Amino acid sequence: MTITPEQAAARFEIMDCAQLYCHAVDRRRWELMARVFHEDATYQFFSIKGFWHDFVEAARTLIDPMIQTHHQVSNIMVRFERDDLAYSETYLRAYHVVPVDYPEGTFLSLAGGGSLWIGGRYIDRLERRDGSWRIAHRQGLVDWTRSAVGEDGGLSTFDPDWCGRPGDGDPSGIVVRTPFE
Numbered sequence: 001m002t003i004t005p006e007q008a009a010a011r012f013e014i015m016d017c018a019q020l021y022c023h024a025v026d027r028r029r030w031e032l033m034a035r036v037f038h039e040d041a042t043y044q045f046f047s048i049k050g051f052w053h054d055f056v057e058a059a060r061t062l063i064d065p066m067i068q069t070h071h072q073v074s075n076i077m078v079r080f081e082r083d084d085l086a087y088s089e090t091y092l093r094a095y096h097v098v099p100v101d102y103p104e105g106t107f108l109s110l111a112g113g114g115s116l117w118i119g120g121r122y123i124d125r126l127e128r129r130d131g132s133w134r135i136a137h138r139q140g141l142v143d144w145t146r147s148a149v150g151e152d153g154g155l156s157t158f159d160p161d162w163c164g165r166p167g168d169g170d171p172s173g174i175v176v177r178t179p180f181e
Contacts, residue, residue: 010086011078013133014126018090022071025063028166030056038127038134045140046107052135062108064166067097073122084128092140094118114149118142 003011017036024032033056037043043055063069075091100113110116125137 006083007080010080010128010133014078014086014088015076017126017133017135018073018076018088018122018124022073025059025071026069026166028060028064030060036135037138038129038136041135042137043140044138046142052138062106063096065099065102066108067099068095069097070095086126086128086133088122088124088126090122090124092118092120092122094120110147110149112149114147115151117146119144 020032021036024030024036033052037052041052042050043052045055048055048058071092071094073090073092076088077090078086078088080086094117096108096116096118098108098110098113098116102109102113104111108116120140120142123139123141124135126133127136
């Protein structure tokens, strides 16, 4: 398979979309999703289905109450259909520290709180519009889960200043700011 220099550069931009998505979720910087998804993009994962704006609202309801989340992506394979259309499969590992008082009845609920791991994949259709690669459709798939009720992964033993945190209190904000901010 021959990859053009333009496709190599596009791969990096596509991988940045996957990684910025994880950052936006874990740091609760939901406004960054506009740099991941095209305005009319659709999303399907678990029971969440619709436009990406709807996904963000549903995700906020599920993720914001979490004590901590940590998403990692790997094994990102990209296939170019055209110069402005690509498909990717991205492996996902997500760790969630679920509080004791987390709402019941969701796929992330753990009676008594604890730690929840999810392994899965994102299948994305990406389009380059106005010179920018973003997701046009995302389908999430679950390959495995693991939970440990009543455990926070040791987070409660660390000084809070040593731990990552949502929002502007986390020092990573400098990495995701655009040059115009």
